[in-house]
Amino acid sequence: MSIFTRRNHFPISHRTFVITGGSQGTGLSLALLLSSRGGNVCIIARTQSKLNSALEEIKAAAKDPAAQKFRAISCDLTDPTAVERGFEEVREWCKGVNEEGQGAPDVVWQCAGGTKPGYFKNQSGERVVQEAMGNYVSTALTANAALKLMTSAPPTRPNQPQRHIIFTSSILGFHPLPGYNTYSPSKAAIRSLADGLRSECLLYNISVSCCFPATIYSPGFEEEQKTKPELTKIIEGSDEGQTCEEVAGRCVEGLERGEVSVVTGWMGRVFRGAVWGGTPKGGNWGTMVVEMVVASVMGVVWRLIAWWLDGDVLRYRKKLVKEGKNVMDAK
Numbered sequence: 001m002s003i004f005t006r007r008n009h010f011p012i013s014h015r016t017f018v019i020t021g022g023s024q025g026t027g028l029s030l031a032l033l034l035s036s037r038g039g040n041v042c043i044i045a046r047t048q049s050k051l052n053s054a055l056e057e058i059k060a061a062a063k064d065p066a067a068q069k070f071r072a073i074s075c076d077l078t079d080p081t082a083v084e085r086g087f088e089e090v091r092e093w094c095k096g097v098n099e100e101g102q103g104a105p106d107v108v109w110q111c112a113g114g115t116k117p118g119y120f121k122n123q124s125g126e127r128v129v130q131e132a133m134g135n136y137v138s139t140a141l142t143a144n145a146a147l148k149l150m151t152s153a154p155p156t157r158p159n160q161p162q163r164h165i166i167f168t169s170s171i172l173g174f175h176p177l178p179g180y181n182t183y184s185p186s187k188a189a190i191r192s193l194a195d196g197l198r199s200e201c202l203l204y205n206i207s208v209s210c211c212f213p214a215t216i217y218s219p220g221f222e223e224e225q226k227t228k229p230e231l232t233k234i235i236e237g238s239d240e241g242q243t244c245e246e247v248a249g250r251c252v253e254g255l256e257r258g259e260v261s262v263v264t265g266w267m268g269r270v271f272r273g274a275v276w277g278g279t280p281k282g283g284n285w286g287t288m289v290v291e292m293v294v295a296s297v298m299g300v301v302w303r304l305i306a307w308w309l310d311g312d313v314l315r316y317r318k319k320l321v322k323e324g325k326n327v328m329d330a331k
């Protein structure tokens, strides 16, 4: 951590990035940002057609199109065999990108994930499994494959910046909300994995960070709105939301400052402060002091927020009863 200097902890130019979920939404915005700053970018997602059009956009955004390299890999990250195969492709691609033929990327940034919100009892058993797979299991498999690659091809350049694995959780990974109960536990599990790996990866000199965005107006969010219960929309109403570009930019800024738990706005700060825990937050001394103040205030204030959030649920129940609706059938 820098005390007096402002070292950039997240150099981009000439480095090699793998972005899961890079075919749309936040992952695509990140890929575009990294490309425009001179990074080599490989995106991973399932749907080939979306990968193709995203790759064209990413190439068009390049800072130095003649020198930068790009790749799209179709892979279902919930399937261990597919992940192994996908990362073999990453290894081969990296060998061609790095001057020294290093068969590993500098950064693996995980953005794949999503949810179909709904009351938990209304979700199918398959949905419960799918969300655990699509959010937590896919992330764990990707981190596993990324670490295998990074440790089998150690850095060879003098003063090569630390390799880096970046996770994407959500503020719901700090504290869950009604309507998101197939999703929030997976995002909390991602937070736990990031915490555990951050410590374990000190062994290999590999950095691990985790980003915690709030509402992002992405294609995934548009889909969410179709099944989201009215109650969830009411509770979420106090969050302004951000565009994909804004979230991508804020995450990169946080990483440049050396933050380990990266939030993208004040809502994120509040949630992170409520779940202070033992995770180092990173960043400089100034931000650390601010975080400590937020955390100590939140220790008290979160009691009130939790009470207010439960109040939203109870008020909504009252409203349904008053309208003569069956609460058990709420959707």
Ligand SMILES: NC(=O)C1=CN([C@@H]2O[C@H](COP(=O)(O)OP(=O)(O)OC[C@H]3O[C@@H](n4cnc5c(N)ncnc54)[C@H](OP(=O)(O)O)[C@@H]3O)[C@@H](O)[C@H]2O)C=CC1
Binding pocket: 020, 021, 022, 023, 024, 025, 026, 027, 044, 045, 046, 047, 048, 050, 075, 076, 077, 078, 110, 111, 112, 113, 114, 115, 134, 138, 168, 169, 170, 171, 212, 213, 214, 215, 216, 217, 218, 219, 220, 221, 244
């Ligand atoms: N939108 C929001 O409000 C918030 C989102 N987040 C998190 O941020 C991340 C990005 O979200 P958002 O921008 O909404 O993303 P989108 O839902 O718009 O896009 C998701 C991306 O992930 C890919 N993907 C999904 N499942 C898999 C899979 N099994 N294997 C490979 N790729 C997969 C999709 O491509 P394809 O379907 O072709 O595979 C797509 O590229 C997610 O992890 C999300 O949970 C966090 C906070 C808020």
Ligand SMILES: CCCCCCCCCCCCCCCC(=O)[C@@H](N)CO
Binding pocket: 114, 115, 170, 171, 172, 177, 213, 214, 215, 216, 221, 224, 235, 236, 237, 238, 239, 270, 305
């Ligand atoms: C003074 C402070 C008051 C705090 C009150 C709490 C308000 C709750 C805002 C919830 C926002 C939900 C973001 C969900 C993001 C997400 O991950 C999903 N969209 C899935 O993609």
